[in-house]
Amino acid sequence: MFESLQDRFGSLFRNIAGRGKISETNVRDAMKEVRTALLEADVHFDVVNQFVSDVTKRSVGTEVLSSVEPGQQMIKIVYDELVRLLGGDDEDEEAIAEGGEVKPAAPKIMLVDPPPTILMMCGLQGSGKTTTCGKLALYLKGKGKNPLLAAADLQRPAAIDQLHTLGEQTGVAVYSERDNKNPVQVCRNAVEYAKKNGRDVVILDTAGRLHIDQALMAELKAINIQVKPHQIFLVVDSMVGQDAVNSAKAFNEQLELDGVILTKFDSDTRGGAALSVKTVTGKPIKFIGVGEKLDALEEFHPERIAQRMLGMGDILTLVEKAQAEFDEKKAAKLQEKMGKGNFSLDDFLDQMKSVRKMGPLKQIMGLLPGIGSALKNLEMPEEELNKTEAIIQSMTMKEREKPEEMDGSRRRRVARGSGVKPEDVAHLIKGFMAARDMAKKMSGLSMGARVKMAQSMGQFDMTKLAPGGGLGSRRLSPGVGTRPSRHGPGRLWPWREGRVLEEWRKVRGSVAGVRRESHGSVTEV
């Protein structure tokens, strides 16, 4: 995700940072490249020009030119401006205050009292409305709500069946009328049904349509007037081009949207729609769809996406994902075990499964600072992990405790049981032993010392990958990252301090363990 933007911003910062003193010309030349990158990313033309002129103005003002570390200042400015484009101005958005505390964002969906809250979904054909309805229903269910899906797409063949299937998969009731050709009526009846049956949120799945299709737009307006949805969401494909962003504007003009949901965010979208939608429509992005599975819907947070765009990773999302899967007590026990060096293959299997539950490895690793761009051409060894799981599962509990005691005959048995070669078993055991030793050694060290240790082993150098240093780097003095933002003085690298780092430390051990194993090369971050 965003690799090309990351590359371009990275080279911009390197260019600037490499100079002791920079001139206005340096900035302007560098921004020309950024402009091209943004246009190639399908960021709306007007938005690009505004962005480039804002960044240039601030940079050639006193901020960067007179700074002792122009590169860092430049990152800060670009980051601020990206956050602004993504909607960070919203009162409701999460903000990072002094000391790294995160002010949580307001709920993405406002519920009304008395229920039901009516949500209407609309958008172009193929943007992903129906799937998003299913994801949203599951999301609401997870928040303790009792939603109802209403099938108001009476155009596309089998759209009703699709919604019913999603209803079954999510365990959410679906209201449909197969013989009714009037979507306004269907929506009205669905709301009545919800009231009678104690459903507190109704999600209206409307047919895909072009914003220039007068007849179909009139139909949406009729639903809007007669059914009075409390919130209207526009579903937009995150890969849309220059022109299609205008369709969002047209939808907004005709329907007064409340927010936008960007789909297919797990593609290699370069962020064009994400960066343009807020400026073009004035409406915030509420959610992003990040995968085919129904739980692949994330709340949208401008600061986090801006960090991903700059290759800074997205630790907050990673921590949230981890928190959903990890048991805190278990993690503490595990850390203790690791420190003592009696971490077993069984614990490892357990951890590996938890990590894999968080999502595809590539997606998880993309959230780590500095890793995104390195991942670009790397294929994640999901199959290797399957193999590893199979090997461990073919071992007895005792073997999992003390794999070092396995002789050739045991290794052959396990290899036969898991369908691999005896060498693979030996390799896993060897790797595991090394990792266990390392964990023991590292658990006594400070963060900085760990990074040093990892780097001295000639592996991943995070400080080179991330613009301005990755998580572990202490190259920056703490003062440099300070940014005078609208949120008051805060830290540009929030996870360096405070809560986030704490959280990160908690999950770090297990994540690193798996990565070490799966790659045989990656180590501590």
Place this chain on the structure above:
Amino acid sequence: MAFGFIKKAFSKTAGAVQASVDKLKSGLAKTRNVFVGGLRSLLRGRKLDQELLNELEQRLITSDLGVKATAKIMEDLNVAWKAGNISSGDEVLDFLKAEMKAYWPPEARELRFAATGPTVILVSGINGAGKTTSIAKLAFYLKSLDKSVMVAACDTFRAAAVQQLSVWAERIDVQIVKHQMGSDPAAVAYDACDAAVNRNIDVLIVDTAGRLHTQDNLMRELTKIRRVIDKRIPGAPHEVLLVLDATIGQNAIRQAEEFLKAVQVTGIFLAKLDGTAKGGIVVAIRHQLNLPVKFVGLGEKPEDLSPFEPDEFVEALFAEDDPAE
């Protein structure tokens, strides 16, 4: 909306106007009005200078031509301008038309049919590109050419995808091979190939589940489907069409590159061209990929399909403004 214009265009180009050309024109009516309508009012009666060039560049980029194609056009224009070959906005219009037409060398845009036995067309694309609707159109089109058509429902993943294709198969009256939802798509393709051979079908169209080009495992699944088809019917698939959504931006190029790698795409079906005011993505595709656009989709009905003809496309883009609009 664009109705008056179509009629007019019809009488203007009296004679050799085919239904398909008409279709393309009506689908592009919006494109033409915004793209060229704007270009005309921008260029007409003006002297060519740097300011005009800047405005033109913006117009081309916002039309989804892409940075690269735009840069190329602007560079050529600059050269011609410096050489004194063009000096007015009106000449720029003619220059653009000629330049764009030159983008499409003669290439095979016809569907490739098997010499003997069934012709297999594998249809791929990302989620929501418009595969199933495009297949319905393709089946309808082939039927109008007196071919017997069968469709294979290999999208066993997305909820109700099989039903969606079944509804279309019934509406346009073609045979369908399908399995349960969630079954192995390659197995469906296998059975469909056998069925097509046994029943002497002319064209078998294989629908596949939408997949993002970034999902390696899903792309490999597609490769497997292709391999299975090739095994059952040697030399097949004869065509591998990639369905691209015309409203998608420059990411379309990336999609094409990845699908090309996975299944050796032979041509592009550009869906939803009626949904963009600016058909610039066609130019971007031509500029950056060595892949012919074979068909364009221009609406929701089965007959809303047109074989792609670049000259007509460019002519349509640059047709006279409709004063009625």
